Each structure stands twice: as structure tokens, then as C-alpha cells.
Amino acid sequence: MIRIEARAPMRRGSATGPGLRRARALALPTLWGGAAVAYKLACPLAQQNGFGARIVTSAVFFAVGTGLIVHVRRALVRELRQVRKVAGAAQSALLRPPPARLDGLRVAAAQLSADRSAAIGGDLYEAIATEHGVRVVMGDVRGHGLAALATAAAVLGSFREAVHDEPDLGRVLRRLERALARHLRERARAEHLSAGQGPENPVAEEFVTVLLLEIRRDGELRALSCGHPWPYLLGGHGVEPLADAEPLPPLGPFPLPRDVDPLCGQLLAGESLVLYTDGAEDARDAQGRFFSLPGALAEAARDHPVSAQSILRTVLTSLHRHISGTPADDIALLVLCDDRDEARLSLSQGAGPGGADRQPPRHSRPTA
CATH class of the missing domain: 1.10.287 (Helix Hairpins)
Structure with missing residues (x-):
């Protein structure tokens, strides 16, 4: 070259x-x-x-x-x-601040790095408005600091292209899988290592947990998780996980299954989704107690009016008070609040899958 x-x-x-x-x-x-x-x-x-x-x-x-x-x-x-x-500058280019409003959704995000020497972590997130709806990714690269930057950049770069090209969320996920595999092969070649050396090969141990969301203008919600925790839903039912389904394996160690079916549901007007990486719930105080993210979200839900910025601010305040210092792992938070017009709210309260009289579970995988 x-x-x-x-x-x-x-x-x-x-x-x-x-x-x-x-x-x-x-x-x-x-x-x-x-x-x-x-x-x-x-x-x-x-x-x-x-x-x-x-x-x-x-x-x-x-x-x-x-x-x-x-x-x-x-x-x-x-x-x-x-x-x-x-x-x-690299952090700003990689994790671009999301717009405050995105196609009817209020958006707020924050990232805390466990590396004291740099503001760059191994967490990644992005929210993009497309013709298929607002598509969101939240991910966590193994490790933190500068070592995880290239991997996060490869996944995010692929996501920013695939969300506009692929009509199906499962195909977006497969694009991310191929981009990660290509990045790891190139990294192994650059380090003069063989990808088949087993656990001694650091590239063979790399993985990324990924959560994909698609929120359409009518409130229809689709979600895919590869080893990533499901987001929390804030609404009339209080604070609850979006789903209790078992996620797919993380990207990297194992190939995706042949059939990748997204979880389907409905996001009602006035409800909020809080995406996070596991560093938030794994954060401990001086006595070794874990941080209660649902408790912080319940406190944020009591604010009036509830907004993406107020939810994020309340969670960060509680988190800093709990750990009183630098977190042991990278933490990323992304809040999406649906504040679309009241017409859609009244429509969603009628009978049917998205109505107020629906029975749990709120979200399920499609059946054949």
C-alpha cells in the first residue's frame, strides 16, 4: 500500500x-x-x-x-x-450527541468512562431517523478505554449505513455481525495472529453485546438483543423491563441463528424507554451494594413533567451519589420519550394489540 x-x-x-x-x-x-x-x-x-x-x-x-x-x-x-x-475529538466523532428531538421522540444520552486517562469507553449508542422508523442501537464492547475504540467504531459505522439500506431489523443485525467479523480478522492480521489459535488469541475473545430497536411513527416497536439487557419501560404500569425473553448470544463468539425474529410490541404516547449498558446496574458503592437502576427510574417517573432530560439527570445524579467516584466499568444511558400528539394517544387507547385493555405480556415474538 x-x-x-x-x-x-x-x-x-x-x-x-x-x-x-x-x-x-x-x-x-x-x-x-x-x-x-x-x-x-x-x-x-x-x-x-x-x-x-x-x-x-x-x-x-x-x-x-x-x-x-x-x-x-x-x-x-x-x-x-x-x-x-x-x-x-475522537469521542465526539464516534458517539455523536443525539438530537434533542427525533421524529416525535425526545432523546437524551450520556456516557461515563471507567478509564481515568481518557473520555473514551467501550460503550456505543446511536439513534437515527429512517424511512423505516427511528432505529436505535446500544452496545457494549468487551473491555474499555482506547482498546475498545476501534471495535466500537466498526460496529457503529456499519449500523449507520445498514439502518438506511435494510428494511428488516434482522438484516441490520446481520450487517453488524459481518462488520465485526471483518474488523476482527483485519485486527488479527495486523497483529500477526491467527484467528484459530483458541483462547490464547485475544481477538478470539472479543465480543460485543448489541440491542437494536425500531420505533415506527404509529408506535409499533421491534427489538432485538444479542446478549444485551432489555431496556426499561416507563409508563402507566410503572417501571418494568421491556421483555423477559432470553436474548441471542453476543456478537463475536458464535454465529447468529438462521432465523432472527424481533420482539414486537407497542410504544404508547407518553411512555419512555431507557437503554443502558450493564455497567449501570453493576455499579457498586463503598459497601459493595449494587446500584438500583429501577429505583432511580421510579424516582425519575415521579417528576412532572417527565422528559428525556429529566430522566437522564435524575439517574446520573443517583448514580454519582451511589458510586462517589469513577465507575468500575463504562456506563452508557440513552432515554427515548414518546411525546407524539394526543390523537395517536387516543387511538392507541382503543381495543386491540396496542390498546389500554391489552393483557401482559406487553411484547412478544411473532408467531408463524
């Missing part, structure tokens, strides 16, 4: 070249070192062995060492700020 790098031409007299920048960075340490050597060799006081002369000499070298340490520290701080700036 031929790589061509385009570089902006340097202006004459410009001091922005890499060689000049390196020379400028070394100028101050060289000056401090030269001053110390000159004092030792040329200053008569440095040649004396008296107590006062030794104190002065020690003070001079202490000042030189302190200056060098301060200079190196400032250089490292500048470099760290630049790295964090690049990491923040």
Missing part, C-alpha cells in the same frame, strides 16, 4: 517546523545545564571546600534541577492536554 501524506508548505522564516520545535524545547534545559557547568568550572566559589561555599553550590544545583523538573512537567502537561483533546 502506498501512503501519501500531504503537508502544508512552511513559510520562509516560520518557526513551526518539527526541527525548530525540537530545538526550542531543548533550549531551556541546555541553558540550565550550561549555567550549572559554567558555575562549577569558572566560579571561584565553587572551587572552595568551606561550609558556606558548599551551601551555595548545593543551592545552585538544586535550582538547576528544580528548573529542569518544572520544564519537563510543563512539557508533559501540554502533551497530556493535547492527547485528551484528540481523545475528546
Whole structure:
């Protein structure tokens, strides 16, 4: 492969070249070192062995060492700020902030990273309005930090294309599976590893849990889960999981089954869905107690009016109060509130599968 790098031409007299920048960075340490050597060799006081002369000499070298340490520290701080700036830009490009309103849905999202050195985690989410309805993905890559960034980018990139191309949610999921398999093969090739080496191969241990949702304009809801927890539903029945069905295996270790049938249901006007990664429910306090996400959502449901931002704000406040620090695992939250017009609300309250008189379960898989 031929790589061509385009570089902006340097202006004459410009001091922005890499060689000049390196020379400028070394100028101050060289000056401090030269001053110390000159004092030792040329200053008569440095040649004396008296107590006062030794104190002065020690003070001079202490000042030189302190200056060098301060200079190196400032250089490292500048470099760290630049790295964090690049990491923040990568995070913004990967996890784009969702619009506040998306085709009749109010949307709010947040992500907390377990990596103290970067704002990038292994969680991923996206919500996109398509001709097939609003399609949403929530996923969790094995691991966290920069190591999971490439895998999350591969899955998200495939999702952003497939949701517009594929009319069926199951075919979107298969596109994600192929994209992940291709990414892992390329990664194994780059690391000079064989994909069939077994558990010693870190690529063979990679997996991604994925939750896919499709919400149509009439409120029809379709969902697929590959090893990911079902979202919570906030509505007239309180706080309850969207479904209790067993999810499919995570993407990566095992191929998808031949038949992938989405779970079907109805999202009524005024109801909310809260998607999350398992880091939220696995968060512990100092005594080792798990965070109660349903309890925080029940508290958020008591607010009036209930909005996506208020739900997210209440959950994050409770979560920070519970862990009082950095979470042990990455956490992602995505809230979808259906605030479509009252006409659809009154229509959905009639008899039928989406009516108020329907009996549980709320959501089920289609039958042949």
C-alpha cells in the first residue's frame, strides 16, 4: 500500500517546523545545564571546600534541577492536554450527541468512562431517523478505554449505513455481525495472529453485546438483543423491563441463528424507554451494594413533567451519589420519550394489540 501524506508548505522564516520545535524545547534545559557547568568550572566559589561555599553550590544545583523538573512537567502537561483533546475529538466523532428531538421522540444520552486517562469507553449508542422508523442501537464492547475504540467504531459505522439500506431489523443485525467479523480478522492480521489459535488469541475473545430497536411513527416497536439487557419501560404500569425473553448470544463468539425474529410490541404516547449498558446496574458503592437502576427510574417517573432530560439527570445524579467516584466499568444511558400528539394517544387507547385493555405480556415474538 502506498501512503501519501500531504503537508502544508512552511513559510520562509516560520518557526513551526518539527526541527525548530525540537530545538526550542531543548533550549531551556541546555541553558540550565550550561549555567550549572559554567558555575562549577569558572566560579571561584565553587572551587572552595568551606561550609558556606558548599551551601551555595548545593543551592545552585538544586535550582538547576528544580528548573529542569518544572520544564519537563510543563512539557508533559501540554502533551497530556493535547492527547485528551484528540481523545475528546475522537469521542465526539464516534458517539455523536443525539438530537434533542427525533421524529416525535425526545432523546437524551450520556456516557461515563471507567478509564481515568481518557473520555473514551467501550460503550456505543446511536439513534437515527429512517424511512423505516427511528432505529436505535446500544452496545457494549468487551473491555474499555482506547482498546475498545476501534471495535466500537466498526460496529457503529456499519449500523449507520445498514439502518438506511435494510428494511428488516434482522438484516441490520446481520450487517453488524459481518462488520465485526471483518474488523476482527483485519485486527488479527495486523497483529500477526491467527484467528484459530483458541483462547490464547485475544481477538478470539472479543465480543460485543448489541440491542437494536425500531420505533415506527404509529408506535409499533421491534427489538432485538444479542446478549444485551432489555431496556426499561416507563409508563402507566410503572417501571418494568421491556421483555423477559432470553436474548441471542453476543456478537463475536458464535454465529447468529438462521432465523432472527424481533420482539414486537407497542410504544404508547407518553411512555419512555431507557437503554443502558450493564455497567449501570453493576455499579457498586463503598459497601459493595449494587446500584438500583429501577429505583432511580421510579424516582425519575415521579417528576412532572417527565422528559428525556429529566430522566437522564435524575439517574446520573443517583448514580454519582451511589458510586462517589469513577465507575468500575463504562456506563452508557440513552432515554427515548414518546411525546407524539394526543390523537395517536387516543387511538392507541382503543381495543386491540396496542390498546389500554391489552393483557401482559406487553411484547412478544411473532408467531408463524
